Amino acid sequence: MISDRIKKLSPYKTETAQAKIRLSSNELPLHLPEDVRIRIAQEVSKIPINKYPDPNASELKEVLSEHLKVKEENIVLGNGSDELIYYLSVAVGEPNRGVFYPVPTFPMYEISAKVFGRERVEVPLDENMDIDLPLSLNAIKTHSPVLAFISYPNNPTGMCFTQSKIESIRQEGLFTVIDEAYFHFSKKTFLEDAIKREDTVVLRTLSKIGMAGLRVGILIAKEEIAYEINKMRLPFNITYPSQVIARLMLTEFYPLIEESINTVIKERDRLFGELSQMEGIEVFPSDANFILFRSNFPAERLYKELLVRGVLVRNVSYLPRLERCLRVSVGLPQENDAFLEALEDSLKSFT
Numbered sequence: 001m002i003s004d005r006i007k008k009l010s011p012y013k014t015e016t017a018q019a020k021i022r023l024s025s026n027e028l029p030l031h032l033p034e035d036v037r038i039r040i041a042q043e044v045s046k047i048p049i050n051k052y053p054d055p056n057a058s059e060l061k062e063v064l065s066e067h068l069k070v071k072e073e074n075i076v077l078g079n080g081s082d083e084l085i086y087y088l089s090v091a092v093g094e095p096n097r098g099v100f101y102p103v104p105t106f107p108m109y110e111i112s113a114k115v116f117g118r119e120r121v122e123v124p125l126d127e128n129m130d131i132d133l134p135l136s137l138n139a140i141k142t143h144s145p146v147l148a149f150i151s152y153p154n155n156p157t158g159m160c161f162t163q164s165k166i167e168s169i170r171q172e173g174l175f176t177v178i179d180e181a182y183f184h185f186s187k188k189t190f191l192e193d194a195i196k197r198e199d200t201v202v203l204r205t206l207s208k209i210g211m212a213g214l215r216v217g218i219l220i221a222k223e224e225i226a227y228e229i230n231k232m233r234l235p236f237n238i239t240y241p242s243q244v245i246a247r248l249m250l251t252e253f254y255p256l257i258e259e260s261i262n263t264v265i266k267e268r269d270r271l272f273g274e275l276s277q278m279e280g281i282e283v284f285p286s287d288a289n290f291i292l293f294r295s296n297f298p299a300e301r302l303y304k305e306l307l308v309r310g311v312l313v314r315n316v317s318y319l320p321r322l323e324r325c326l327r328v329s330v331g332l333p334q335e336n337d338a339f340l341e342a343l344e345d346s347l348k349s350f351t
């Protein structure tokens, strides 16, 4: 009795390989000192776990609204932005209208469209890993999708698409979701549009700023839009511990997060420089906390050579346009050094 739609899905892929240095999931390398951990444990120990959490996560929203400089009424929280992508895939337009997104991109847009049986209007990126505007406009004319997902910057390619191209797509009458999961590394945003316009929302997440384990995604929209989406939200979708810990991390311990973000930005630029110097490596510029690169060798073999040397990256070479490409998350300086050394060694092993 399970629908064919669901039977045809393949389970979500995550990296399960064991490795000393894990640079595969774009997590922030945030190491909490003992006293911080104790403080968190104390707060968590006070939680009455027999009670439901605040369904509106009001205290967390208050802190977020200060960070984002938007009203609490502009915010909808999700169990990760993944959940918000599900909500948007149901809430926007009628089910017989399609969903547009450039590919390759974040897999949840495709998964959500498939789950809800919506037509997928997928348009390959151009050779600069930017939106192919003529091809996109053509596909939009043909299929008239009603919803667009734009990863900004794009995962797994790393760069922000040209702003005017996104605006041209939106101009065709698509409700446009700007997924700014990597905002803290790009500093580029459509937030002002999201607050003002009925056709634009922004997604943020705590996952890439050191709190992936808490599962907190943030949708920012005009009040009327946020109100509608909030109606379909599962009532207690942000767990009690997540509400408590996220609030603490975004207030008292936020300087630790900022410090780690700044380190990653510096390291990203260093890593980019080092990779650019390496013979046989083509590296793509990044506005995010990861870097896409291509080698002359089969990606699966290079991936395994790195793994043998204790470094786990993401093999993205099966995606359109990304032949022989791997994606590496930016880690701590010593992790990045270990990656660079493993890469040089691995490349030598091919010759």
Ligand SMILES: *Cc1c(COP(=O)(O)O)cnc(C)c1O
Residues within 6 Å of the ligand: 026, 079, 080, 081, 082, 083, 106, 151, 152, 154, 155, 179, 181, 204, 205, 206, 207, 208, 212, 216, 217
């Ligand atoms: C990592 C990532 C997310 C985060 O999803 P969460 O469910 O909030 O962990 C969202 N969008 C993109 C493009 C990402 O790369």
